Amino acid sequence: MMQLHPWNTDFRWASTRPPDLRRLSDDQVARFETDGYLVVDGVFDRASLDEVTAALDDDEAEADALLQQMPDQRISIAESGAITFAPHAVKRSEVARRFTRHPTLLDVVHDLLGNDVRLYWDQLVYKKPEKPREFPWHQDNGYTFVEPQQYLTCWVPLVDATVANGCPWIVPGLHRLGTLRHHWREPLGFECLDAHPDAVAAEAPAGSVVVFSSLTPHKTGPNTTDAVRKTYIIQYAPDGSVVLDGDPDRGPATERTPASDPDRQFTVIRDGVATA
Ligand SMILES: O=C(O)CCC(=O)C(=O)O
Numbered sequence: 001m002m003q004l005h006p007w008n009t010d011f012r013w014a015s016t017r018p019p020d021l022r023r024l025s026d027d028q029v030a031r032f033e034t035d036g037y038l039v040v041d042g043v044f045d046r047a048s049l050d051e052v053t054a055a056l057d058d059d060e061a062e063a064d065a066l067l068q069q070m071p072d073q074r075i076s077i078a079e080s081g082a083i084t085f086a087p088h089a090v091k092r093s094e095v096a097r098r099f100t101r102h103p104t105l106l107d108v109v110h111d112l113l114g115n116d117v118r119l120y121w122d123q124l125v126y127k128k129p130e131k132p133r134e135f136p137w138h139q140d141n142g143y144t145f146v147e148p149q150q151y152l153t154c155w156v157p158l159v160d161a162t163v164a165n166g167c168p169w170i171v172p173g174l175h176r177l178g179t180l181r182h183h184w185r186e187p188l189g190f191e192c193l194d195a196h197p198d199a200v201a202a203e204a205p206a207g208s209v210v211v212f213s214s215l216t217p218h219k220t221g222p223n224t225t226d227a228v229r230k231t232y233i234i235q236y237a238p239d240g241s242v243v244l245d246g247d248p249d250r251g252p253a254t255e256r257t258p259a260s261d262p263d264r265q266f267t268v269i270r271d272g273v274a275t276a
Contacts, residue, residue: 002180003181007145008149008178021111036172037210040108040209041205043102043209053158053230056086060086060124064126077135079133081128081131082131082133084125086123087121087124089124089232099234100122106268108154112211113236116238116239118259118265122234124231125231126231132223133188137194137217138190138191140214140235142180146214146241146243146259151213152236155204156234157204157208161210166221168220171198175212193217242257242258243258
């Protein structure tokens with residue numbers, strides 16, 4: 001059963017659309033606000049995808065090598081052969097920093113988040129074919145509670161993402177409720193829904209981006225192909241966003257940390273202008 005997160009007491013979805021649009025149409029922004037997601041075509045060319053993949057594959061290989069040394073080849077929800085996570089490539093790689101500032105991507109981000117935006121998080125997520133596994137229904141704000149609750153996830157497929165290799169599935173419309181309560185599902189991760197009749201697959205060719213709200217329930221299916229599904233997830237938040245900490249079942253947050261680490265949460269758009 002769906003329930004609200006205890007810290008989600010007075011949420012109202014608010015449009016963060018600026019008056020001037022740079023990449024998206026009025027119709028696309030309206031669809032994003034209604035459905036909570038969009039697949040935006042033609043953001044990256046093959047050369048940019050190849051460059052970032054070549055630069056970051058080693059990061060993922062390191063994350064996988066670490067998992068292989070662990071009992072059951074696992075750390076929490078990451079497991080060698082199933083799903084690997086390599087966070088914060090921007091701290092190490094100029095190519096990653098450039099990719100997160102790609103002008104077309106930032107135009108999309110501008111059109112949905114407005115004029116003052118920081119990078120919030122970046123991570124590679126590779127779904128491996130050896131142990132096909134779904135990633136359960138969750139909202140990104142269900143893992144770490146950020147305020148304002150609305151930020152933006154850009155799920156960038158580095159290869160074509162299909163139902164067969166584990167593209168995202170979305171439940172349209174539920175982002176308007178704000179953050180839902182999540183339960184831990186061993187060993188797969190936090191979950192906010194069992195199943196939903198309105199779920200739609202967001203297949204996305206390499207070069208496109210699946211853009212969704214931090215409040216949009218999404219899952220990914222198992223990779224049933226024989227190739228790795230490679231994704232770079234890049235999240236952007238309005239400048240001034242804070243991360244809340246504490247035990248939601250024991251009362252209000254006990255800590256509020258600005259999401260402004262200069263090494264990985266740098267400003268990407270200031271006063272409407274992309275920063276260098
Ligand atoms: O890319 C995936 O397979 C799932 C990753 C995801 O949804 C997340 O990191 O929030």
